[in-house]
Amino acid sequence: MTDSVVYDKLNGFPASMEEVRSRREKVKTLVVPHPRYSFIMSKIEEMHFYSKGSVQPESIFLSGETGVGKTTLLEEYRNRYPRSIIDGYTIVPVLYNKVPVGATPKSVAASLLRSLGDPAYDKGTENSQTARLLYFIKVCKVEMIIIDEFQHLIDRETKHVLNKASDWVKSFCDEAGVPVILCGMPESQKIFAHNAQLDRRFAEKIDMNRFCYTTREEQIEFRGFLKSIDEELPFYHKSFLADKKLSDRMFYATNGVPYYVNKILLEATTIAAKSGNDSLDENHLHEAFNMLKISNRPLVTNPFANEDFDILDAYELENRKRLDIKIS
Ligand SMILES: Nc1ncnc2c1ncn2[C@@H]1O[C@H](COP(=O)(O)OP(=O)(O)OP(=O)(O)O)[C@@H](O)[C@H]1O
Ligand SMILES: [Mg+2]
Incomplete structure (x- = not known):
């Protein structure tokens, strides 16, 4: 979480470009x-601790x-x-890396070496790179390895699992001697289905889901998320994003x-700051939503600045339109 900063009142005077830039940066780095x-x-923290x-x-x-x-x-x-x-020696307690697109054992080893800071990351054979990597993991006192974008072990065009690279990852995890977190999109499941040994090593699988909004508890959770964000937004006044009215619209617009x-x-902040407003309102959100192109929801309607909006009706209408297109 970032430190809370009080933003100056704009009082109707458009923020300077520099000021808009700084407020945009604030929104981009907002994490709650x-x-x-x-x-x-805390699960990762525990795993890190227990593995020492x-x-x-x-x-x-x-x-x-x-x-x-x-x-x-x-x-x-x-x-x-x-x-x-x-x-x-550079000490790297947590090594974070992304699997390169079209992964091969050599390209995965090189990208891990690069993340560790090896200037000669792409030099040598696959075996020598792997040996160097295992050596550096000891020397740099790496305590945990995170490998993100795991779905890149599936070929984008053929959709086949890149078996050599996934076997390399399996052996590497065995030899590294430190806990490993693999992370990727749900389609990564296919890699585990193809590689039973890897599947066994990563028997514990955790899902990070988008927010839901069906039950009261789920709505409270999403509204809590919006409230925490609202407290961090770069404006003098609060925008009351967590009020039921805005929260329903925000959920529909984002699917959680x-x-x-x-x-x-981010876009609403730019619009509001440029027009000298000291909080976000529905018109800013309406304009910001129009700037987005959500390709998997071509039939979505703009929920903001629409007095008659009802979240259930809006989803129903979207589904109906989808069915109508399918039938015709
Ligand atoms: N806890 C959070 N609080 C506020 N905003 C968040 C939070 N987590 C994610 N976001 C927002 O969502 C954006 C996307 O998150 P991120 O890139 O981590 O997703 P991802 O799951 O890694 O997606 P991909 O699979 O496409 O890589 C972040 O840039 C941030 O703006
Ligand atoms: Mg990601």
């Missing part, structure tokens, strides 16, 4: 620890759709354990995916 986020964070000095370090697979906040969470965890230099919540607020 909602319950699922905190649960997964253990004969068998623990490993988990974190799965979630695009935009739910997996990378945000893992990067925050990595940032809690910054690198340092001790006796001329934090990425879209952030995108709408």
Whole structure:
């Protein structure tokens, strides 16, 4: 979480470009620890702790759709354990890495070496890179490895699992001697289905879901998320995002995916600051929503600044339109 800063009142005077830029940066870096986020964070913390000095370090697979906040969470965890230099060696307590697209054993090893800071990351054969990587993991006192974008072990065009790279990951996890977190989209399940040994090593699988909004508890949770965000928005006054009226609209607009919540607020912040407003209102959100193109929801309607909006009706209408298109 970022420190709360009080933003100057604009009092109707448009913010300067510099000021808009700084407020946009604030929104972009806004992270709030909602319950699922905190649960997964403490799970990782525990796993990190229990694995220290253990004969068998623990490993988990974190799965979630695009935009739910997996990378945000893992990067925050990595940032809690910054690198340092001790006796001329760089100490890297948590190594974070993304599987490159079209992964091969060599490209995965090279990208891990690069994340560790090896300037010659792409030099040498696959075997020598792997040996160097295992050596650096010891020397840099790596305590945990995070491998994000795990679904890149599936070929984008053929949709086949890249078996050599997934076998390499399995052996690497065995030899690294530290806990490993694999993270990726739900389709990564296919990699586990193809590689029973990898599946066994990552028997513990955690889902990071988008917010839901059906039950009262789910609505309270989403509204709690909006309230925490509202408290951090770069405006002098609150925007009351968590009020039922705005929260219903915000949920419908985003389907509970934090990425879209952030995108709408980012554009709305720009519009509001440019017009000298000291909080966000529905017109800003309406305009911001119009700027978004949500390709998997071509039939979505703009819920903001619509007095007659009803979330159930809006979903029903969207579904009906989808069915009408399918039939015709
Ligand atoms: N806890 C949070 N609080 C506020 N905003 C969040 C939070 N988590 C994610 N977001 C917003 O959602 C955006 C997308 O998150 P992130 O990139 O971490 O998703 P992801 O699950 O890694 O998606 P992908 O699978 O596409 O990589 C973030 O840039 C941030 O704006
Ligand atoms: Mg990500």
